[in-house]
Amino acid sequence: MTTAESAHNGFSLLEVLIALTILGIALLLGMALVLQNPRIVRRANDERQAFRAMESTLEAVRAGAIPLQTSVLDGFVTAVGTPAPKDLTIEMQVDPTTTPGLYNVTLSARYSFARQRVVKRLRTMVWSPPSES
Numbered sequence: 001m002t003t004a005e006s007a008h009n010g011f012s013l014l015e016v017l018i019a020l021t022i023l024g025i026a027l028l029l030g031m032a033l034v035l036q037n038p039r040i041v042r043r044a045n046d047e048r049q050a051f052r053a054m055e056s057t058l059e060a061v062r063a064g065a066i067p068l069q070t071s072v073l074d075g076f077v078t079a080v081g082t083p084a085p086k087d088l089t090i091e092m093q094v095d096p097t098t099t100p101g102l103y104n105v106t107l108s109a110r111y112s113f114a115r116q117r118v119v120k121r122l123r124t125m126v127w128s129p130p131s132e133s
Contacts, residue, residue: 049084050109054122057090068128070094085111101130
């Protein structure tokens with residue numbers, strides 16, 4: 001082998017530096033995702049608990065335990081697992097439809113996450129037999 005042939009066997013210093021730079025950037029991007037994961041999980045848990053509270057409120061309305069009227073509810077205890085956000089409130093807006101006994105119900109869950117107010121809405125219809133007068 002001549003010296004010209006042996007000079008091209010392997011990587012040059014510049015090629016190694018470029019490869020390490022690309023690898024470093026890829027690792028930094030991956031670390032950003034890993035560091036953001038707990039925040040994403042907390043946000044998803046708070047949202048899940050808010051929807052659980054709205055669903056249980058709706059079931060209580062359908063069962064007659066909560067009156068079918070516009071109101072603001074708070075102090076929720078939800079299913080086993082992570083607790084509901086401390087500042088969770090649910091506003092229930094009830095509007096009658098043209099059909100007697102059928103109501104449009106809008107539940108709005110309000111809570112804070114990362115110093116920002118979050119509002120989630122659930123719209124449905126509820127049947128309540130018309131009262132006999």
